[in-house]
Amino acid sequence: MKKYWQTILISLIVVVTIGTYYFQQAAMAPKNDVSFKIEAISGNKEEVENLILQTNFQSGDIHRWLYITKDSSTNRMNRSFFAGLNASNEDEIFGEFIQKYRKFMRGKDLYQNKFFEDEAHLIYTTFKDNGQKEGRGDFLTLQIDTLDKNTNDSSSFKINTPAQASYDWINVRGVYVGEGKIRILATIYLINGGEELHIFTVDENKMELEDDSVLAKLASEERGMEGIRIFNEYNIKKENHFLYMVRKYNNYKGEGAEPEIISSQTYIYNNTTNEVEEWIIPDKLNPYSKWMVLYESYIYIPVHSANGLELNRYNIEKKQWEEPLNIKYSSKVSDEDIPFLKITDGKVYLVNRVSDGHLLFIGDLRTGESLYEGKIILENRENINADYTLNIEDLYNIN
Structure with missing residues (x-):
């Protein structure tokens, strides 16, 4: 009983x-309850048919993580009690992969920078235990899984290679596949506080590690808030280049003081030739370099103003600057309130704050021509304080 x-x-x-x-x-x-939608002002409404804005909202004590679409918004944390207990980090963008290739996707970290996709294959790369090794000479285990999208057959192999130092963490930052090579860009954080940027080159046919090259390194005393920064967008498609900046700081640790930059170099790594070249940013654009973006064969440096956006563009293949794109829009620009910018699918996406909300602009990346303009509308303003913030974290299309 x-x-x-x-x-x-x-x-x-x-x-x-x-x-x-x-x-x-x-x-x-x-x-x-917080509810947003996207209201059209001009242009082709099909541009936002499958668009999702990943955002966070705050007003007083109210804090929400939202997905906003043309019709409504969804609370990203709004799971049932039991679903909350089993919450995962699944990224919305992987929904199609999980639906089509459920067996292959099982157990994988859903981070775009670990994947590569082309018309025939989906490839996943990871380091076992995130590369944590206590001493030089310990073996790292790199695992590569490949799916043939046409036959749904998959294969997997592992490579053991000696660690060059004592590693605390390995973060895969990008994957390139081409010419029989798999190149993995990875940031390695050392146990002693240092940081290194590596390119691991794998022979896809022999399933062997061909090379482990150190592209850049910083000692612990040279690292600041950024250290080695990579400017590639997270992207599972082929990128022929990696763009990265190496900044060294002094060792001053005064209370409330930012470390002083003592040197800064920018480099372009060519995946097809396995070559690195230093890239010099013009002095007039250097203050805006922290917002630059690499997309396909171009480097874009945006310069925002109250009148709109000047999008400066450098052609990597031709090694020359081209005429900038000038996009006009109304904006409330300050150092703390820079418009959200994303370049993808041959388009420029901008979300900028105005006096009564946020505007969404979609333009053609070749011409700067407006394709769509809309406004992000707070539908239930009567329930929310007038003073609120809406931060755009990411933006993507779900087909």
Whole structure:
């Protein structure tokens, strides 16, 4: 009898806990519910048909992580009680892969920088235990999984290679596949506080590590808030180049003081030739270099102003600057409030703050011509304080 009472008591606790959770959610929903949508101003409405804005919203004590579409917004944290217990880091962009290639995707970290995709293949790369090694000479284990999208057949192989130092963490930053080579760009954080940028080159046919090259390194005393910075967008498509900047800082650690930059160099790594060249940024554009973007064979440096955007562009293949794109729009620009910019699919996406909300601009990357303009509308403003912030974290299309 005692055993049954224990079972009944545990069941009651579970029921009360779940009931309390849903009661709290229901009680809070009318007061704290936040709803956005995208309202068209001009242009082709099909441009936002499958567009998703990944955002975070804050107003007073209300804080929401939202996906915003043309019709509505969804709370990214709005999971049921049990789903919340099993919440994962699944990125929305991997939904199609999981649906089509469920067996291949099982157990994989859903980070775009670990994947490569072309018309025939999907390739995943990872370091076992994130490359954590206590000493030089310990073996790293690199695993590469390949899926043939036409036959749905998959294969996998592992490569063991000695660590060149004592590694605390390896972060895969990009994957390139071409000419029988798999190149993996990785940031390695050392146990002593240093940082290195590596290119691991794998012979795809022989399934062997061909080379482990150190592109850049910083000692612990030379690292600041950024250290080695990579400017490639997270992208599972082929990128022929990696763009990165190496900044060294002094060792001053005064309270509230930012470390002083003592040197800064920018480099372009060519995946097809396995060559690195230093790239000199013009003095007039150097202050804006922290916002530059590499897309296909161009480097873009945006310069924002109250009148719009000047998008400076450098052709890597031709090694020359081309005429900048000038995009006009109304903006409320300050050092703390730079418009969100993303270049993808041959288009420029801009979200900028204005006095009564946020504007969305979509333009042609070749001409700067406007394809769509819209406004992000807070639908239930009566429930929200006038003073709120909406930060755009990412933007993508789901086909």
